[in-house]
Amino acid sequence: MRYDSAPDRRRSILDAVEEAGFVSVTELTRRLGVSDMTVRRDLRKLAESGGVRIVHGGVSALRPALHSPEFTGRADENADAKRAIGEAAVRGLPATGTVAVDAGTTTYAAVQALADDFRGTLVTHSVPVMQLALTRDLGRVVGLGGELLAESQAFVGPRTVEATAGLRVGTLLLGAAAADERGIYVSTDNERPTKLALMDIAERVVLLVDATKFSAPAPVLLCAWDRITEVVTDTTPPPALTERLQAAGTRVRLAR
Known part of the structure; x- marks a missing residue:
């Protein structure tokens, strides 16, 4: 959508910064449909009024966000694909369903795509997902605590796994670092137990990956395709x- 009105553009920038904590100039240019020069002019005006802080590469909130600029930077990578995947993943989810959300920027995009009238329950170990759900008042949130892994902005470890005991969810929105014929992969062993615990409590496991994950390197095999x-x-x-995937009976849905 193109924002020709300066007040509308600046209001949209403030909303984006409040949600994410940091937004790059590149992402704002894409979102607003205006030039880099126009975005930078808007940022200067907002900074002069005390609404935001200009930092290298973009703009940040005056109050620190729960998720880091590194997380936001990863969310900007293949952002259009992640947005489309997120929208497709939540299409058809019941408004009162119980959904587990794995850590990651593509699963985060799915929560962004949830309708405002979602009044189900979100079970997650992702700090950005918790923050977004609370900001948007998206039903109930069950947070899985443990040790905070800075890189993924998520809780992991034995206590996180223990927190899943006794829970049941209809759908798990799962993320991964890579995928090939053997199965799906994660970057570190730290992530694996929590993902497996979430898979164990879900009736349906829905993997959200963009095309780059089909050729990406990742060392730790999470599971074979019969779990997806x-x-x-x-x-x-x-x-x-x-x-x-056909042999495993795993359905493929393409986001358009």
């Missing part, structure tokens, strides 16, 4: 992987 109910992605997986 559905994959939501932005492009058709490579032929060998498509064949493996």
